[in-house]
Amino acid sequence: NAGVMQNPRHLVRRRGQEARLRCSPMKGHSHVYWYRQLPEEGLKFMVYLQKENIIDESGMPKERFSAEFPKEGPSILRIQQVVRGDSAAYFCASSQRTGFGTDTQYFGPGTRLTVL
């Protein structure tokens, strides 16, 4: 059973360009979470999605950032008009809703975004 897949693993963008990060959850998982890790810091929650629904986006910056998890295909985290401060590692996690106490999140390898 493949784990959480993220691509690309590394992404370089110039200021003002768009970045699209993809996440395929583990098989059978219908919940996806995005986290951002700035250098020398812990992970910070951004958004929680289920298929076709955004459940909690309280950690998302108000502008330039959006996320989706369509019925078919991977979840996408989109950053428009990137700035240097967006440089970070972006991690996706997925979980299977079997009951809250066992709702463990499994993490992908991350996408490291560098903005020049």
Next chain:
Amino acid sequence: AQSVTQLGSHVSVSEGALVLLRCNYSSSVPPYLFWYVQYPNQGLQLLLKYTTGATLVKGINGFEAEFKKSETSFHLTKPSAHMSDAAEYFCAVCEDTGRRALTFGSGTRLQVQP
């Protein structure tokens, strides 16, 4: 609001020595607690978790952690460090309120000296 404090951003131990990584949390409701390990340029791997029941939790690679409600702590231990344990360790909390986001501590980098 929930929060996690990891005391010591860097911990260095000798191979074979006891590993103790500290984690204290703040939560207004009974928490679920997790320890994750991150190797360089990799994602996070779950070491162990506490949800309910026994307060001493055993995880992978010989690690264990004890939930102490009175001390609001969830310290991670391993009796004997191995070189392969060198990594960054993150403590995380999730409240049983329906909001499923994990709140992470800032991490502790463990060095193991030969």
